[in-house]
Amino acid sequence: MTDPASDRHAPEIRRNWRILSAVTIGSAFSAVSLLTASFGTFIIPLSREFGWTRGEIGLALLFMTGVQALVSPPLGTLLDRYGTRRLVLLSIPFLACALIALSLTPGSPAYFYSCFVLAVVVGGGTAPVSYSRAVNQTFSARRGMALGIMFSGMGFAAALLPILSTAVIQGVGWRWSYAMLALLALAAFPIAWLGFPRTPGGTASAPAQGRSGTSYAFLRSPTFWTIALACSLASFASYGLLVSLIPMLIDTGLTAADAAGYAALVGMSSAGARLLVGFLLDRLYAPYIAATILLCSAAGCVLFLSLGLPAAPVLAVLIGLSFGMEVDLVSFLVARYFGLRQYGLIYGIMYSGFSASAAFGPAVAGFIFDATRSYDIALVGGAVLMVLATFVFLCLPQYPVRDQAPA
Template sequence: MPHTTDTPSPPRPAGARRRRVTVHRAWVTALVAGLTIVAAAAFAAVPGLLMEPLHDEYGWSRGSIGLAASVNMLLYGLVAPFAAALTDRFGLRRVAVAALAVVVAGAGLTTLMTASWQLTLYWGFLVGAGTGSLSMTFAATVAHHWFTRRRGLVVGALTGASAFGQLVFLPALAWIVDQQGWRPAVVTLALTATVTALLVALVLRDHPADLGLRPYGATEDVPRPAPERGAATRALRVLYASARDRRFWVVAATFAVCGASTNGLLWTHFVPAARDQGMAVTTAAALVSAVGVFSLAGTVLSGWLTDRVDPRLLLALYYGGRGLLLVSLPALLGPEAGVAIVAFVVVFGLLDVATVPPTILLCRRVFGADGAVVFGWVGAAHQAGAGAMAVFGGLVRDLTGGYGAVWLVAAALCALAAPLALRIARPEEGDRAQKGDRPEEGDRAA
């Protein structure tokens, strides 16, 4: 045989060399945080599905069931600023696992209740406190710790995950309630929260410095902040300081209207209102779920816009559009899901959670390093508005037999919130310097 020698292969051209694709751990953290928010948000879809089954089984008034939903929403908001402070003290992972454990306990006890006050205690207090710890302040903290660039986009995606959670679970829960009863639906949510708690414990980390990393987009190392002791004291101290600033009350008032016109109204009363008009429960739940689809898209888009457009202008447009939609809703509801109601769902979904990214950015710009805790208190106003509307809607339905007046009241509130948003004063540079916060790269066009 002729002698042969192996010759080395010619080197690859520089442009043809394989490049190792790496994903920054910040995106993994954001994904796990998003799944956590999805699991917590699924519980927000339940009161609208349970109202009629609980009324039929126990004979409880819709007002008393609405009270439990109202307490849930109020606790969801009131817990948020304390949860933000607790996160600064104990870290994202510990707070998330503890919150999910409380949610599981509340949901499990709900399946054993025999009196309406127990619904208020288990679903209102326990589930409300647990899910409130995994609310928009949780999203804001993840974005602030793990991202320097793309913060607006990340906040938009994570807050959109809340609507996505309802999108994923609502049709399935509606089918379970319709076919198997309300208890199996609640057990399904409790099991989901349990699995999510295990995932958080295994994967979620509090800060990039824990892994020797920099936040996404950072050009230098960022040390992990020292634990903040006295979480409750700090939350109250921040409230006392921010409450003396007129801008806090303007932001809180507009966000209260946001809660009243979404969580308190559409997410709680749309399904029973549609049922009153002869629409099947599963169809109405599918429409609310579709709102969640477009909420996700609208919130991500809003996060992108918030990095580029005056957030006050965005809020004015969002509230004005939402008010126009609610005025038209009584004429659109009927036994069938026609083109008009589908169009309503699409546009309302785009505006549903779109208010969150500009509101978070305004809190950060105006109140600096305390922005996450301030947003927690602003979120409490959001949930106070939601809770008030949940009770108001149930009472109006009990007294008048319909929801027509409720839609119009919510539309009028949105009409007031639109010009109010434009009155949020711009923060002076001196405010930022005094509060220890500078404009971040992620707050500008990226």
């Protein structure tokens, strides 16, 4: 006999396909995804045109994610108060304007940095906290799978954007490549308009329900700080390696197009990993999943150091496993450990922490290259940090028993 509960849960993904489409495409064309996934393709063209060092160019991501760390907690509070739909639809056009401003960059690093900061401030509603909040409120039985599908959008963007951006740069220049990113950002607007419920009662776009007032009691929880530390270590390593991959491979003798092809492997691996992780999160203990992925990525760094260019495909695939992992894990773990009533605020504070950490990864890797003319130390450091993050994840307690229905 068929289990009635199973029948009730089986169509959850199909029943909410519009919301799932909106969050998947929205996360793919968010400020973080567009600027981070394509960043490596701009490093050498900007250096050649303006004479900036790779460390100086990497500071753009440092400032961007540093400011994002500051705006994430208030953004989470706004999401809890006003819902996802309003903030997403308001942010997308402003994000496109910021990307157009990047295409007009003069020879001023300050202008370049300001545009990156502007993108995450005015485009803040496109941050992962917005889309993951919609998923966590909509899905319960297949929450992990839904998050995996959503974050696979960022993986596919990481696969396609280096190739598209490199082609545009080689064809008409880097300025037109930033203009292309602006068009991609705008492409998410009609899908979000149609995908998110318009009525206040629509789960994915509705404000949070429950007791009024804001409580910061979660800050006294060791679990909160354990998740934050583990994700910060992982993001520092994975973002530093991702952004450095294209210039690292070009330095070994590859053309820009070939290096972009390897970067596409990162994105495809990330997309596949997000789907697999989402499937496993509904069935296995999340820290075990995180530990396996991080140890594989650390092994990729060691192989590349040992074998060089022949190991580049392996490095790309294994970096892809860990790229963005902390974002979907935090989305799932916050809901499991802390519930949904203050999801936006808790996720926002935690996201600010590992965003700040991710900000330093590319800049530190760039300055290491400037000082040593090699990325070897960055690879060693990335492997060590991933191993440390593994042990921290394994310190998490078992999930608390709570009602998993959407709030």
